[in-house]
Amino acid sequence: MTITLLLFASYADALGASTLDVELPRESTVGDVISAIRSRHGADRLPPRPLVAVNERYASLESVVEEGDEVALIPPVAGG
Amino acid sequence: MTSLASLVREAIDPLEVVRAVADPANGAVLLFLGAVRQVNDGRDVTGIDYAAYEAMAQRELDAIVAEGVAKFGTPDLAVVHRLGELAVEDVSVAIAVGHPHRDGAYALSRWVIEELKRRVPIWKREHYADGTREWVDPSGREHAGAPT
Numbered sequence: 001m002t003i004t005l006l007l008f009a010s011y012a013d014a015l016g017a018s019t020l021d022v023e024l025p026r027e028s029t030v031g032d033v034i035s036a037i038r039s040r041h042g043a044d045r046l047p048p049r050p051l052v053a054v055n056e057r058y059a060s061l062e063s064v065v066e067e068g069d070e071v072a073l074i075p076p077v078a079g080g
Numbered sequence: 081m082t083s084l085a086s087l088v089r090e091a092i093d094p095l096e097v098v099r100a101v102a103d104p105a106n107g108a109v110l111l112f113l114g115a116v117r118q119v120n121d122g123r124d125v126t127g128i129d130y131a132a133y134e135a136m137a138q139r140e141l142d143a144i145v146a147e148g149v150a151k152f153g154t155p156d157l158a159v160v161h162r163l164g165e166l167a168v169e170d171v172s173v174a175i176a177v178g179h180p181h182r183d184g185a186y187a188l189s190r191w192v193i194e195e196l197k198r199r200v201p202i203w204k205r206e207h208y209a210d211g212t213r214e215w216v217d218p219s220g221r222e223h224a225g226a227p228t
Contacts, residue, residue: 008133009203010215053201056136072133072201076219079130079137079161079202080114080173080193 001026001067003033009075014045024065030054031061033071050074083149084158085141087134092160092171101156101178108185112193114173116166120216124209130163130172133201137161140200144192152188154179159192161202172204 005020012018015037022036030052037043051074052059058074065071082100098111116128141159148157156178166172175192179185197218205215 006133008201009131009205010217013215053133053136056133056139058199072136074133074201075203075215076217077197077199077201078204078216078218079132079200080197 001028003028003065003067004070005033005037006070006072008072011046011050011073011075014042015040016042022071026067028065029061030059030063030065030071033065034061034073046073051076082158083145083155084160085138085145086160087132087138087141088160088162089164090162092162092174094171094174094176097158097160097174097176100158101176103156103178105180106154106156106178108177108179108182110177110179110182110185110189112173112175112189113171114193116168116170116172118168120206123206125168125206126209127165127167127207128172128204129165129207130161131203131205132161132163134163136201141196144195144200148188148192148195152179152184152191154184154188157188157192159196161196161200163202 003022005022007015007018022033053072055070084100145157158176160174162172175189177185177189205213207213
């Protein structure tokens with residue numbers, strides 16, 4: 001299945017992309033999505049357990065993802 | 081009585097935000113403005129660009145306003161956050177509260193800005209006088225990097 005991974009701010013700069021399509025087996029978790037991109041250039045600048053969201057809601061790395069889900073890695077927020 | 085949560089790319093008009101919370105029930109009307117500060121962590125800042133995961137940021141702002149209205153006993157709460165390129169002194173965020181009493185107004189205003197900073201997916205990149213730019217990471221540095 002294909003999962004869309006969104007990257008923002010410093011994470012987008014690190015990976016050189018703001019969107020990645022990630023191919024994964026069914027029953028994969030958010031943690032698996034991150035593991036799948038660990039070999040990409042710049043991924044070493046991501047923290048071991050980044051904050052994540054699934055379909056615009058904060059989620060845990062253990063959350064199971066489904067085909068078509070939008071997963072986002074959330075850098076430390078700095079609004080205000 | 082009005083509650084409002086919005087992300088904008090144009091300059092924020094503070095009076096317009098205040099007008100949104102006007103109501104005869106309110107004995108206290110409070111406006112908080114966050115602005116771009118010229119010096120941060122000892123570095124000369126010339127501007128900031130704000131980026132967001134916009135759909136989620138809107139969802140979180142909506143949730144903060146709904147929770148604030150439910151917790152603090154007033155329907156009159158308006159939050160506007162600006163995105164894009166801002167210069168020093170530009171207003172990045174405006175929070176207006178209308179409340180029957182001042183204690184409730186101050187408490188709600190403070191609660192909203194702290195929740196916003198904690199959970200709304202917005203990021204800022206400071207532009208420095210030496211031409212460099214850096215994403216601000218406030219994690220682990222209490223209040224550091226905050227323009228407010």
